[in-house]
Amino acid sequence: MAAHPTDAERAERVAGVRARVDDALRDGDGDALAGLLRSDAAWVSADGVHDGDDARARARELAGRGVAWQAPQVSGARAVWRGAGGTDAFVAEMRGGAVVWVAQLP
Numbered sequence: 001m002a003a004h005p006t007d008a009e010r011a012e013r014v015a016g017v018r019a020r021v022d023d024a025l026r027d028g029d030g031d032a033l034a035g036l037l038r039s040d041a042a043w044v045s046a047d048g049v050h051d052g053d054d055a056r057a058r059a060r061e062l063a064g065r066g067v068a069w070q071a072p073q074v075s076g077a078r079a080v081w082r083g084a085g086g087t088d089a090f091v092a093e094m095r096g097g098a099v100v101w102v103a104q105l106p
Helices: 007-013 015-027 030-035 052-063
Strands: 037-045 048-051 073-075 078-082 089-095 098-105
Touching (some): 015 089, 030 052, 048 052
Parallel strands (some): 037 098
Antiparallel strands (some): 073 078, 078 089, 089 098
16 A cells, blocks of 8 residues: 655645746736636635636736745645735645645735
Protein backbone atom coordinates (compact mmCIF):
# COMPACT_ATOMS: atom_id res chain seq x y z
CA MET A 1 0.00 0.00 0.00
CA ALA A 2 1.41 3.38 -0.99
CA ALA A 3 2.03 5.93 1.72
CA HIS A 4 0.20 9.22 1.66
CA PRO A 5 2.36 12.03 0.26
CA THR A 6 3.98 14.37 2.72
CA ASP A 7 3.25 18.09 2.77
CA ALA A 8 6.63 18.67 1.12
CA GLU A 9 5.72 16.25 -1.69
CA ARG A 10 2.33 17.91 -2.16
CA ALA A 11 3.96 21.34 -2.25
CA GLU A 12 6.43 20.13 -4.88
CA ARG A 13 3.63 18.67 -7.02
CA VAL A 14 1.85 22.03 -7.23
CA ALA A 15 4.95 24.24 -7.46
CA GLY A 16 4.30 24.99 -11.14
CA VAL A 17 0.72 26.16 -10.70
CA ARG A 18 1.70 28.10 -7.57
CA ALA A 19 4.39 29.89 -9.60
CA ARG A 20 1.80 30.73 -12.28
CA VAL A 21 -0.52 32.18 -9.60
CA ASP A 22 2.43 34.28 -8.38
CA ASP A 23 3.10 35.47 -11.94
CA ALA A 24 -0.56 36.37 -12.55
CA LEU A 25 -0.75 38.33 -9.30
CA ARG A 26 2.56 40.11 -9.90
CA ASP A 27 1.53 41.05 -13.44
CA GLY A 28 -2.03 41.98 -12.46
CA ASP A 29 -3.20 39.49 -15.10
CA GLY A 30 -6.74 38.55 -14.16
CA ASP A 31 -7.24 36.45 -17.28
CA ALA A 32 -4.19 34.36 -16.38
CA LEU A 33 -5.41 33.86 -12.81
CA ALA A 34 -8.92 32.99 -14.00
CA GLY A 35 -7.41 30.52 -16.46
CA LEU A 36 -5.77 28.64 -13.60
CA LEU A 37 -9.12 27.78 -12.01
CA ARG A 38 -10.28 24.25 -12.71
CA SER A 39 -13.66 24.23 -14.48
CA ASP A 40 -15.41 23.09 -11.28
CA ALA A 41 -13.41 25.32 -8.92
CA ALA A 42 -15.24 27.00 -6.06
CA TRP A 43 -14.52 30.58 -4.98
CA VAL A 44 -15.67 31.23 -1.42
CA SER A 45 -16.06 34.81 -0.25
CA ALA A 46 -17.98 36.71 2.40
CA ASP A 47 -21.04 36.78 0.13
CA GLY A 48 -21.17 33.06 -0.65
CA VAL A 49 -19.79 30.28 -2.82
CA HIS A 50 -19.24 31.00 -6.49
CA ASP A 51 -18.33 28.76 -9.40
CA GLY A 52 -17.98 28.81 -13.16
CA ASP A 53 -17.96 32.23 -14.79
CA ASP A 54 -18.63 33.94 -11.46
CA ALA A 55 -15.52 32.36 -9.90
CA ARG A 56 -13.42 33.41 -12.89
CA ALA A 57 -14.79 36.97 -12.69
CA ARG A 58 -13.73 37.12 -9.05
CA ALA A 59 -10.24 35.92 -9.98
CA ARG A 60 -9.99 38.64 -12.65
CA GLU A 61 -11.11 41.30 -10.18
CA LEU A 62 -8.68 40.16 -7.47
CA ALA A 63 -5.67 40.06 -9.79
CA GLY A 64 -6.57 43.41 -11.33
CA ARG A 65 -6.53 45.35 -8.06
CA GLY A 66 -2.91 46.35 -8.42
CA VAL A 67 -1.98 44.93 -5.02
CA ALA A 68 1.64 44.10 -4.22
CA TRP A 69 1.52 40.48 -3.04
CA GLN A 70 3.85 38.89 -0.52
CA ALA A 71 5.39 35.48 -1.17
CA PRO A 72 2.82 32.81 -0.36
CA GLN A 73 2.83 30.81 2.84
CA VAL A 74 2.80 27.20 1.64
CA SER A 75 1.36 24.15 3.38
CA GLY A 76 1.24 21.12 1.15
CA ALA A 77 -1.09 21.74 -1.80
CA ARG A 78 -2.45 24.91 -0.18
CA ALA A 79 -1.01 28.38 -0.12
CA VAL A 80 -1.99 31.68 1.46
CA TRP A 81 -1.32 34.92 -0.42
CA ARG A 82 -1.46 38.24 1.42
CA GLY A 83 -1.42 41.69 -0.03
CA ALA A 84 1.49 43.79 1.22
CA GLY A 85 -0.96 46.43 2.45
CA GLY A 86 -2.80 43.93 4.62
CA THR A 87 -6.19 44.45 2.96
CA ASP A 88 -6.28 41.46 0.60
CA ALA A 89 -5.70 37.78 1.29
CA PHE A 90 -6.79 34.43 -0.05
CA VAL A 91 -6.13 30.73 0.39
CA ALA A 92 -6.02 28.39 -2.59
CA GLU A 93 -5.77 24.65 -2.96
CA MET A 94 -4.12 23.35 -6.09
CA ARG A 95 -4.20 19.92 -7.73
CA GLY A 96 -3.28 18.56 -11.11
CA GLY A 97 -1.94 21.86 -12.45
CA ALA A 98 -5.00 23.91 -11.49
CA VAL A 99 -6.58 25.80 -8.61
CA VAL A 100 -9.49 23.76 -7.23
CA TRP A 101 -10.81 26.20 -4.64
CA VAL A 102 -10.18 29.66 -3.28
CA ALA A 103 -11.27 31.19 0.00
CA GLN A 104 -11.02 34.97 -0.26
CA LEU A 105 -10.68 36.65 3.11
CA PRO A 106 -12.65 39.85 3.69
